Amino acid sequence: MAAAEVNATGLPLRAAEGIGRRRILAGLILALVLPVAIEALVSGLHYRNFAMIMLFQLAAAAAVAAIGGLWPAVVSALLGSLLLNYFSAEPVGSLSIADPTTLFTMVIFLAVACGVALAVGLATRRAQEAAHSDAEARALSELALRILSSDGSLESFLDKIRVNLGMDAVTLLSTFDSPGAPGPAWQVLASSGHQPPVTHAAADHAAVVDPHYTLLLRGGPLSEQHRRMLAAFGAFVVAVRERQQLVKSRQDNLRLAEGNKMRTSILRAVSHDLRTPLAGIKLAVSSLRQEEVSFAPEDEQELLATIEDYADRLDHLVDNLLDMSRITADAVNPLLRGLGWHQILPEALRGVPGERIRNELPPNLPYIEADAGMLERVVANLVENAVKYAPDSDVVLVARTGAGIALDGLPASELRVTDHGRGIAPAAVLDLFRPFQRLDDSASSRDGRSGIGLGLAVAKGFTEAMGGTLMAEATPGGGLTMVVTLPLWTGERP
Numbered sequence: 001m002a003a004a005e006v007n008a009t010g011l012p013l014r015a016a017e018g019i020g021r022r023r024i025l026a027g028l029i030l031a032l033v034l035p036v037a038i039e040a041l042v043s044g045l046h047y048r049n050f051a052m053i054m055l056f057q058l059a060a061a062a063a064v065a066a067i068g069g070l071w072p073a074v075v076s077a078l079l080g081s082l083l084l085n086y087f088s089a090e091p092v093g094s095l096s097i098a099d100p101t102t103l104f105t106m107v108i109f110l111a112v113a114c115g116v117a118l119a120v121g122l123a124t125r126r127a128q129e130a131a132h133s134d135a136e137a138r139a140l141s142e143l144a145l146r147i148l149s150s151d152g153s154l155e156s157f158l159d160k161i162r163v164n165l166g167m168d169a170v171t172l173l174s175t176f177d178s179p180g181a182p183g184p185a186w187q188v189l190a191s192s193g194h195q196p197p198v199t200h201a202a203a204d205h206a207a208v209v210d211p212h213y214t215l216l217l218r219g220g221p222l223s224e225q226h227r228r229m230l231a232a233f234g235a236f237v238v239a240v241r242e243r244q245q246l247v248k249s250r251q252d253n254l255r256l257a258e259g260n261k262m263r264t265s266i267l268r269a270v271s272h273d274l275r276t277p278l279a280g281i282k283l284a285v286s287s288l289r290q291e292e293v294s295f296a297p298e299d300e301q302e303l304l305a306t307i308e309d310y311a312d313r314l315d316h317l318v319d320n321l322l323d324m325s326r327i328t329a330d331a332v333n334p335l336l337r338g339l340g341w342h343q344i345l346p347e348a349l350r351g352v353p354g355e356r357i358r359n360e361l362p363p364n365l366p367y368i369e370a371d372a373g374m375l376e377r378v379v380a381n382l383v384e385n386a387v388k389y390a391p392d393s394d395v396v397l398v399a400r401t402g403a404g405i406a407l408d409g410l411p412a413s414e415l416r417v418t419d420h421g422r423g424i425a426p427a428a429v430l431d432l433f434r435p436f437q438r439l440d441d442s443a444s445s446r447d448g449r450s451g452i453g454l455g456l457a458v459a460k461g462f463t464e465a466m467g468g469t470l471m472a473e474a475t476p477g478g479g480l481t482m483v484v485t486l487p488l489w490t491g492e493r494p
Helices: 023-045 050-068 070-088 100-146 154-165 224-271 275-288 297-328 340-347 371-389 426-432 455-463
Strands: 167-177 184-193 204-211 211-221 337-338 357-359 368-370 395-407 411-416 467-476 481-485
Touching: 023 050, 023 070, 023 184, 050 070, 050 100, 070 100, 100 224, 154 167, 154 184, 154 211, 154 224, 154 357, 184 211, 211 224, 224 275, 275 297, 297 371, 297 455, 337 340, 337 371, 340 371, 368 371, 371 395, 371 411, 371 455, 371 481, 395 481, 426 467, 455 467
Parallel strands: 357 395
Antiparallel strands: 167 184, 167 211, 204 211, 337 368, 395 411, 411 481, 467 481
């Protein structure tokens, strides 16, 4: 049985079944033994039927061909014909042949024996080629499965080509039409290995995949088998590239759809949610400017308080709109540093009724890695949301770290903002963080205020920009708990 071949490709390519040295050696031994044994046997038995003895020698030559291939069979046929001539053909005991018919029969015997040997040898070679092609197809199939199970990137695919072909570096080039160039220009799409070639001159081998893509390889020689496999790799390159383009096109379409949805939502917010406080400010200012009306001091203070309140609401709405625009445009660049949860609470809780907040953060918690401004907005939005939609409940802030709290396998810390309001249905958790989503806010807000549904979306976007997560879970006994998880700070403590 052929052992698994460890060849230069690195693929699990099994060796093809064929006639090896051992079988050739065994065939040669039989080629020397069988004709002699036949002649010894018939001589011992005094059997003199020339035709039957010739058939015995022919059968021996065929058996030797099946075992040892062409050349042992030729040896068997030559030796058998000599023995047949000396011991069985008249005159016996001499290499001369008196009867021309016997000479013609001997020639026919030798031709048939050599023909059988040649046929067996060709069949063996075809079997070897078929077995080798089958092994190569299996290796390519396994490689294809490896590629399909990879991350699908061109770099990962080129890594597999480089390793499997034993190359030092591989580069994928694509052509494009350059307005100023006389012909098509080349650009590097991806590469793998040390100092990958970027021009045909720098490469040891080049494989034209199709009119748009070319593989450049630097390294050792390529056998014919390698070249066939390289052609198959080229087909995979085109498939991976087309899949990437389809994914990019789908992402562009999704981004375009999200952008259209965002613009529609912003227009709706501007037309309603922003106009309401503006109208309130306009009405209050117009009232105060009436010269023919004298307001009592308490009424005047109430109108001024209304203006301040609406102005704060406008400022908050505009901040959320601008932050959401930054998140949508991937323009959020956090300045990460070591922070304690307690350091951002004073600013984050500004404007929130203090009697509604229960700060239960333990002292001396490890610092987290965060942007101070973003983390303040995250906590402020979560607390404001809890205060607004759980009007009869205190809002409890708890932070902890330790076992079970991690991000991508690294230690982290979490802040929990807990209320005991009505909570939300589990199926609505995902919608909770979508921009411009307000879940049953008309009944939840006691004072009739309602945002434009950006607070939690901004909080989630900022948290993820800092490398953390924001999750919502049900509070035991009823209510909603928001969990902000951020990685621990690994630098020196500020």
